[in-house]
Amino acid sequence: MSFDAAYQSKTFKSVGTRPNRPDGVDKVTGRARYGADFNMPGQLVARVLRSPHAHARIKGIDTSKAEAVKGVKAIVTADDLPDLTDGDAALYAVLDNCMAREKALYDGHAVAAVAAIDEKAAKEALKLIEVDYEVLPHVVDVDAACAPDAPLLDESVFTQGVEPAPTKPSNVANRSEFGHGDVDAGFAKAEVVIERSYKTEQTHQGYIEPHACVASCNPDGTADLWVCTQGHFVYRQTCADLLGLEVSKLRVTSSEIGGGFGGKTHVWAEPVALALSRKANRPVKLVMSREEVFRASGPTSATSIDVKLGATKDGQITAGMATLRYTSGPYADMWAELGAMTSFACYDLENVKTVGLEVIVNRPKVAAYRAPSAPMAAFAVESAIDELAKEIGMDAVTLRLKNVAREGTKSSYGPVYGPIGIEATLRAAKDHPHMNAPLGENQGRGMACGFWFNFGGQTCTDLNINADGTVTLAVGTVDVGGSRASLSLIAAEELGIEYDDIKAVIADTATLGYNDMTDGSRGTFSTSMATISAARNAIEVMRQRASLMWDIPVEDIYWEDGHAHAAGSKHGNRTPLSVKEIAAEAGNTGGPIAGHSELVADGAGVSFATHICDLEVDPETGETRIKRYTVIQDAGKAVHPDYVEGQYQGGAAQGIGWALNEEYIYGEDGRLQNPGFLDYRIPVCSDLPMIDTQILEIPNPNHPYGVRGVGETSIVPPLAAIANAVSNAVDVRMTHIPISPPRILAALNEDTGN
Amino acid sequence: MSSIAVSTTINDDDVEFLCQPDETLLDVLRNRLGLMGAKEGCGTGDCGACSTIMDGRVVCSCLVLGAEAQGKTIETIEGMANGSELHPLQTKFIEHAALQCGVCTPGFLMAAKALLDTNPNPTETEIRFWLAGNLCRCTGYDKIVRAVQDAAAEMRGEPA
Amino acid sequence: MRYERPDTINDATALLADAQAKSFILAGGTDLLVRMQSDEFAAELIVDIKSIPGMGDITQTDDGFVIGAAVPAAALSEHNALCAAWPGVVEAANLIGSTQIQGRCTMVGNLCNASPAADSVPALVAANARVRIAGPSGTREADVVDIPTGPGSTSLEKGEFVEAIVLPNADGKTGDAYLRFIPRTEMDIAVVGVGVTLTLNEDDTVASARIALGAVGPKVMLVEDAAAALVGNALTDAALEAMGAACSAAASPIDDKRGTVAFRKQVVGVLARRAAQTAYTRAGGK
Secondary structure, X not given: OOOOOOOOOOOOXXXXXXOOOOOHHHHHXXXXXXXXXXXXOOOEEEEEEEOOOOOEEEEEEEOHHHXXXXXEEEEEOHHHOOOOXXXXXXXXXXXXXXXXXXXXXXXXXXXXXXXXXXXXXXXXXXXXXXXXXXEOOXXXXXXXXXXXXXXXXXXXXXXXXXXXXXXXXXXXXXXXXXXXXXXXXXXXXXXXXXXXXXXEOOOOOOOOOOOEEEEEEOOOOOEEEEEOOOOHHHHHHHHHHHHOOOHHHEEEEEOEOOOOOOOOOOXXXXXXXXXXXXXXXXXXEEEOOHXXXXXXOOOOOOEEEEEEEEEOOOOOEEEEEEEEEEEEOEOOOOHHHHHHHHOOOOEOOOOEEEEEEEEOOOOXXXXXXXXXXXXXXXXXXXXXXXXXXXXXXXXXXXXXHXXXXXXXXXXXXXXXXXXXXXXXXXXXXXXXXXXXXOOOOOEEEEEEEEEEOOOOEEEEEEEEEOOOOOEEEEEOOOOOOOHHHHHHHHHHHHHOOOHHHXXXXXXXXXXXXXXXXXXXXXHHHHHHHHHHXXXXXXXXXXXXXXHHHHOOOHHHEEEEOOEEEEOOOOOOOOOOEEHHHHHHOHHHHOOOEEEEEEEEEOOOOOEEEEEEEEEEEOXXXXXXXXXXXXXXXXXXXXXXXXXXXXXXXXXXXHHHHHHHOOOOOEOOOOOEOOOOOOOOOOOOHHHOOOEEEEEEOOOOOXXXXXXXXXXXXXXXXXXXXXXXXXXXXXXXXXOEEOOOHHHHHHHHHHHHOO | OOOEEEEEEEOOEEEEEEEOOOOEHHHHHHHHOOOOOOOOOOOOOOOOOOXXXXXXXXXXXXXXXXXXXXXXXXXXXXXXXXXOEOOHHHHHHHHOOOOOOOOOHHXXXXXXXXXXXXXXXXXXXXXXXXXXXXXXXXXXXXXXXXHHHHHXXXXXXXXX | OEEEOOOOHHHHHHHHHHOOOOEEEEOOOOOHHHHHOOOOOOOOEEEEOOXXXXXXXXEEEOOEEEEEOOOEHHHHOOOHHHHHHOHHHHHHXXXXXXXXXXXXXXXXXXXXXXXXXXXXXXXXXXXXXEEEEEEOOEEEEEEHHHOEEEOOEEOOOOOOEEEEEEEEXXXXXXXXXXXXXXXXXXXXXXXXXXXXXXXXXXXXOEEEEEEEEEOOOOOOEEOHHHHHHHEOXXXXXXXXXXXXXXXXXXXXXXXEOOEOHHHHHHHHHHXXXXXXXXXXXXXXXX
């Protein structure tokens, strides 16, 4: 049966309420099982040897002494992970990142791994592996890597997307371009031009749970993997490809996940654990240390961004231009491209052009981090727009409203927008009491906007009606922040039954069809769509069963409020049949009742937010404290408002940390100086105020309930909102994130000539 | 290295175990005693996910040796509920959606319990500074602080 | 590696003296266990001193306070007389790490770990605290300032360990304060730390001053020039400026992941002024 995903306005009974989450008790009693909380009989402990060099050729690895250590059962190097990637450059990058082949490309790059009967033997073996390195010149800074004389990571990289094709290799792997109109003409019309350069440092998702897995390869070619991941189906495919396994024979079970934010969308150690298990013929448990997480999983890009804005004095932006350089780690990727797409997405511009440059450096392979690439682009553009507002003497919100994108606007990255929420968030900000609250000495208020695409993707869901009329909902998208609660609400809504009668579980890869991972804010959006579709299919089955039970044509039965009703008077005044009543008879009416759904969830509605931030700067020390923070964001429809608010607050907190203190700090030797939570300074409880939220609901026309993804956009505005607030507090314009105390004090000194 | 025999009290039960001299209490709890509610987020005392209460003080169990548990009284998340009755903090964390991924939650609950055991009516500032050693990357702390405030009020017997 | 929990000081010093390779004292363990995480860590012996009588006690004597080596920082803030006499010392110790760390960490550990950024050390030096050191040949005392000799190294001899900190009475109009700078509100290592103890004359001019800086050199430093800028004066803006400038001048920090040379030199003067103001008020100055 075809599924109609179009939005239909309706009054909700379950959706929009705030019931307790189904996994709550497990998580407050310590019973929930995360990646490291699983064990198998006979399991070995794995440890990984990592490069101490930022860039070095691996001339040889001698594992013989390590193999002789008592208790060591297997040692693997790149030789144990032969290249099966068949020309797939992206997959090859994953392979090379899991285990360095010819060169170690960053501090922390895996070069060998050991499986042993205990930690002690594994550690002893690591010390005895002899790696012969030829240390090579390295480069970690984004601008330094773009310089013509920079050390090259890969002699075979020639900038793509440039005509004519360059003849010399470069660390700039790719150039992308977006926009429309004629920016030169636009700048010619401008009465005011703002031109600035910005820089942001590399940050990490900082999930509290380190990567962990248990891998078990059997001699018959079957394998099991228990792992914390945002997408077990994707992990299955990647691991099967890298190890030459048949997809059906590798069963991947996702554990509870202790945070991911994009960082658990990519495999790191899982193929290594499988290779160790295959070689040792024993299950292998591999848990990264926190230091390994920082050094060798995937942080976000460091960036360098130039922005040019032209406007008339009445606040009409005549042209916008940006050049965005994003590091991707040692392998080419598409992070700058995403930055270039998102940078001007909030605005309706006649002339706009953005250029993205992907820069490879001797840092870990970049992974997605919550609205990946958008926060840095927004920092640059929203800072420049604030400066433009000051320059022409216009209120920051008013200037944005004057140029805001609306339904029908051709976006800076191409598509024409449907109904969108940016204008509504700006108007809500303008009317918000926060906007007019008084400020104290050395305090400033800043605001900024943010955009994220949201994704849909492949989704498969099973909905089983049990004999007692309760419902088991099996989904394939990992629950990273409460989606089992939201999806149970959706199923309850569609079936017309109680939330408590639904039990949502995350199925493993052997028991459900393929699902894309929980990323792109797609978890609730796409799986709720599949859940609605599955519920509708189950209702169809239940109508047929009711027709058998009543012996009347199915066409005369309609579904309402959780019951099958006989239409009209010709069938007498039949008491409607509940789900429980129909389910109880299932054995006599055709067997188990279920609804399935397989779909590609198209039409994820784009998402916008506006944030307002008050902060105070100590002009003598550069210390910055957030005093008040408000998030206003369009959710389309908030399925479980508590968890929507939670996404808004969590994204804002991560953005605040990014803006003020978080950064990868590299030494002259190219080694990471702060691979721990002591000196990689994520916000602690006492750093933050309560974070106020305002949920707007502008329905997404492409979802039956109007739902949009809500997970990511909230991290986009904070960098600029904070930079703008600092500017308003102490009148220095910070163009380098993080705005750490030494940077702010230096700027204040420069300002006062101190 | 030879193992050390340790007798201790965990969640009101007498417990005996053997451990290595360099083995942490966290590893003992997780690997030897099956008490996996305490999580290792860092192993260096910076994240608080392994928080347990030892002789009335909340500690990072990753920074305590197993051998030091000798003669101590230890509370872990597994002992927080009274049978089927959740502790008010546990109930309020669920009700306030004070967890998203939940991996930091056992540590927060242990730390918050230690706070309310000594200070039944903490201010928001006191809560925030007391919990500064427990990192949460999902929630922005807002709903956690509210849950602690609400649990404290309930435990004081104030009407909701 | 062995773990030993002796019951007497003599047993502890004998264990330490007999150790062939590296040995460590375990009290709170909040530094030691972090070091033990490292793959490079190697030790023959860990001596847990918490079963030795007195190690966990705070004793008030005629001369001041004796604080056992295993007293956790949290216990300091629960001792009313100590808080009244040396609020700056207690505050400094209470800034070390989180609540969880507070339940375990000790001032002696903070001192003997010999980090230049140790929070309690500048406050102890400003308070003119001494340490009681147990060793194979008996007990000796030393000034706190003389214990660290550089990052990670101390003046303790083989077989010796610090058994207690000895704080004098805060006689007359005396007040102390400690301030540090960290980027966040909690959980960071001091980028700059300043401990100040002031004793005032009856007319509220400064009779004596001790100003100690942390995290701006290889070890804690007592800045005589800064003290001299205050002694004999009321706490005027000019005196404070001169004192802060002396601190900035004395500081010899490095650039690292926690701060820059310029930042540290500037902020140490700012914090010294603010800490002196607090110490002055606590001393009863008006």
